[in-house]
Amino acid sequence: MAQPDTVTRILDTAEVLFAERGFAETSLRNITSKAKVNLAAVNYHFGSKKALIQAVFARYLDPFTERFHAALDALEAEYAGRVIPLEVLLETMAKTVLDVPAERNSLKVFMRLLGLAYSQAQGHLRRYIQDHYGSVFSRFTDLVRQATPELPEAERFWRLHFVLGTVIFTLSGLDALRDIAEKDYGEHVSVRDLIRRLRPVVVAAMNAPLPDPASDSLPAAV
Amino acid sequence: MAQPDTVTRILDTAEVLFAERGFAETSLRNITSKAKVNLAAVNYHFGSKKALIQAVFARYLDPFTERFHAALDALEAEYAGRVIPLEVLLETMAKTVLDVPAERNSLKVFMRLLGLAYSQAQGHLRRYIQDHYGSVFSRFTDLVRQATPELPEAERFWRLHFVLGTVIFTLSGLDALRDIAEKDYGEHVSVRDLIRRLRPVVVAAMNAPLPDPASDSLPAAV
């Protein structure tokens, strides 16, 4: 059995270690020794550790954006100008997210990486993701806007991030939570189980009644 | 006005740097030089970097658990055996969380730390928090159980973590999100604003309809 490409071996090993321990806690020597690759190969092929991190993300996000754009194209064609319901939009996103890493059976890794990217407050990664993949997100939020015309602009913005928090937080900490759930409720949950549970919660969150107008601070722009 | 204690100076500086850059990315030399304290002082007073990290958390969590227990005591006395409504429980928790760091005006730091603690998949911190502060959480979930008798055990467990994800995720990434919101919607949000927006969403999420039993509207992959 021919070993995969050196570049591929590095990426495969790096994404697992990054997901397990974080970026700063994973050294290039950890990666290269486990991948059975020479240390210098990383700098030769990727240039730097930062670039390697970005490459790990790109390997997930590039196919994701491509398929998500395609899925949205299909939806817009199907609905032919009519408003796409919110549930359909959310379902489509979930399907695409689940679909992309399925080939490598590594949804867990993907979600952990997203969680890490978010919890890295400052730095190159957030900028990189924003710059390279912000447009897909914009397109999605535009469609969500059309699907929820009754929501004020700012409210929709915040609610989208609320549910984003729920999903990333839950799926990125899945292993730890699953251990607790299994111990306390003797119930083994799969990722698919979890998404089934997430759906009604997310929909309810987006459709929640508007908050009371601010009482102890300036009223929001109405 | 005399400089604060060496121990306090270390803690004050450490919590800010940890919140800004994470634990691994913050060296003891970063902390001690900014705090104008000798490098060895950290190991002298705390023993190790790990212990310093735990001490930073303890300074928030110890007062929090104390007040939260007190607040729950008051609630149980007030309701005298009757079921405490879910909204009241959530409101009480929010108030306590807001109350604790108000003295140092550092709610933001507190939430960032919680987010970091959660995104650290493995390691000492999760164990430490679980061991030292798990009992308050258990008491709270017991009360939530009584307030939501219609929810299956496992469903309630997951929904609590869903909303926990929303809150921690949003508040710990507050600065970045606030910048976007301000730029796009010209609206400045305070933490209190955000909690006002969070309330109906969280309540709706907890009260969402139960998911379809193991339906398969999602493609079967994996």
Next chain:
DNA sequence: TTACGTTTAAAACAGCTGTTTACCAGCTCG
């Protein structure tokens, strides 16, 4: 074959990491 660019290998690089050591100031108490 020679020649060439690509890929791997091992070693060295300077710099930073957490921790420990040895020492000193100032204090209290016998």
Next chain:
DNA sequence: CGAGCTGGTAAACAGCTGTTTTAAACGTAA
């Protein structure tokens, strides 16, 4: 007085970090 303690200091420790350098092996084309 000196012993003993506490808090603070500078220096050194061994080890790991990302990156670069040097050398060798490789496959392919002339």
